[in-house]
């Protein structure tokens with residue numbers, strides 16, 4: 001249970017404390033003034049005593065106001081200022097403020113609630129901005145974010161990087177004949193296969209837009225990338241989603257272009273995407289429902305598929 005929720009239910013004491021303090025200060029001042037006035041001191045001693053007593057009383061009240069009210073307000077506004085400046089190290093307010101049982105504590109707790117709600121909403125917004133709403137895969141922005149971390153790491157660790165570009169064959173015809181909602185459903189089913197195939201934590205799977213998907217595999221050699229890409233292509237075909245208007249198959253199929261950047265090359269993602277795109281268009285030109293792989297160093301030369309994959313391609 002959080003401090004905030006328990007403290008929020010306690011009665012507030014600030015008002016009570018201040019009423020008590022004011023009554024005490026008034027009574028004490030009146031009594032002391034009356035005592036001084038009734039004393040047999042010479043008039044100038046009485047004047048000095050009163051002129052000391054009144055500032056002392058006022059000073060005590062001011063010190064108390066500063067300690068109870070102004071100082072916490074300063075802390076609260078300092079906290080708000082840091083949050084405004086994006087200093088997230090101060091998201092949790094000091095317990096000095098939130099544990100107080102007076103109005104200042106209540107204000108601090110409500111402020112903290114607000115900050116926590118904002119934090120949750122911001123996290124939700126961030127997630128929404130990185131996820132494709134239809135397939136729930138990452139989107140282009142997520143790819144850029146992940147690449148910012150992944151690519152420098154692959155260069156440092158000197159490992160292989162492979163990029164797969166996948167495109168649904170004759171998807172326009174599918175939409176035209178089965179309708180856009182059926183097309184959406186088809187994309188959702190295809191994303192399920194992508195999710196099931198690329199399950200490593202380091203795999204980056206995104207929907208680039210429309211019926212185009214991208215997968216980035218770290219530390220996966222070209223033959224393995226080819227094998228995975230082609231297995232995925234086969235699984236999508238095996239789902240058997242009818243596509244009776246496709247000129248190339250009776251079911252929904254995909255074409256996949258694969259490119260691999262060997263260790264030590266220092267993969268440039270734009271070059272890799274361009275090269276994978278070329279491989280993809282070569283698949284389309286060859287009649288679709290196929291996988292083509294290339295090395296980044298020789299982008300026009302197709303890699304021979306692994307021996308066991310040749311049978312499944314036919």
Ligand SMILES: Nc1nc2c(ncn2[C@@H]2O[C@H](COP(=O)(O)OP(=O)(O)OP(=O)(O)O)[C@@H](O)[C@H]2O)c(=O)[nH]1
Pocket residue numbers: 134167168169170171172173175179180181182183184187209210211284288
């Ligand atoms: N249902 C659905 N369709 C989409 C979505 N995004 C893009 N499309 C459609 O996908 C189709 C893509 O068509 P094209 O780029 O011509 O490609 P294609 O018909 O698949 O032909 P090839 O790629 O050459 O096999 C277009 O009709 C788009 O309207 C989406 O989110 N949902």
